[in-house]
Amino acid sequence: MKYYLLVLAVFFFIPAYGLQNTISDSNIQVALNYPDILTPQDNFVLSSVVKTSADQVSNITLTISSPQLDISQNQFHIDSLPKDSTLGNNFNSKVKQGTPDGTFLANVEVQYFIKGYFDPKPVKNSLTKAIEFNTQSKPLLLLNTQSPDDVFAGEPFSIKGTIKNQGSDAQNIQMSVDSLQVPLDGRKIYSQTNLEAGKSSDFEFVLQTPKDFGIPTHASIHLNGTYMDKSGKAYSLGDSLNVFIRQRGLLELGGPEGLWIGNFFIAPVVGVGTIVSSVIGLLIFIWHMKNKKKQKRVKK
CATH class of the missing domain: 2.60.40.10 (Immunoglobulins)
Structure with missing residues (x-):
């Protein structure tokens, strides 16, 4: 009887800022992180995380290519990856000199093999996607x-x-x-x-x-x-x-935008003979209405 112990320890750098792109199907998912602004001749890291969502996935190869990029090692290979496991890799990259300001594309290709219950041997699958980079030679x-x-x-x-x-x-x-x-x-x-x-x-x-x-x-x-x-x-x-x-007005409270008291709003400009007198008139009217209701109750 054979026993297999698989221990995966992954340490990789993800930029503190940037964009994320994902390429996936029902068996595998690859997330790519990279800066949203690049500068010609500057080095940067394009980080990738591969995750499987099915059993029997093997021989995974991730390839990234672009005429505008120099990538020290543009392929990443994984022999096998158990279901729901992840593995990451950094692609150390550089924007080529002379790349004009604006956007350019890089091609991402994922190849892998998967063996189904009724397959006599693993079947090869392939995914491709173009991702967009933005390069600027001056600050904006x-x-x-x-x-x-x-x-x-x-x-x-x-x-x-x-x-x-x-x-x-x-x-x-x-x-x-x-x-x-x-x-x-x-x-x-x-x-x-x-x-x-x-x-x-x-x-x-x-x-x-x-x-x-x-x-x-x-x-x-x-x-x-x-x-x-x-x-x-x-x-x-x-x-x-x-x-x-x-x-600021004589009786003006709060900021110049006005003041909220509960569900009521007091307008910013409070004149002595306008809003104040209106409020006082309203209070007197309410007081009279309450007294009128009390008098009706007493007569009954």
């Missing part, structure tokens, strides 16, 4: 910025956002805010040393207008910035936002 930063529509004069407010790098690595990112309509104080400068390809970073400016800013004004706030690539070439980025600046 995009801004997604948010600000309040209304702000109170003399009170702090925030402009928040996210920088996403859809190109190659960016360095020495510098941003500042200003406005031609109103002076701004506070935290007006943002800087970051490096932002890798495909990654994002959050930022925040905490600003304040002068307290004595009297006339309600629609002001444009401009975000201006610069960043560099690895060679030191500079690029610019920017955005513009509109905010309405005004004084």
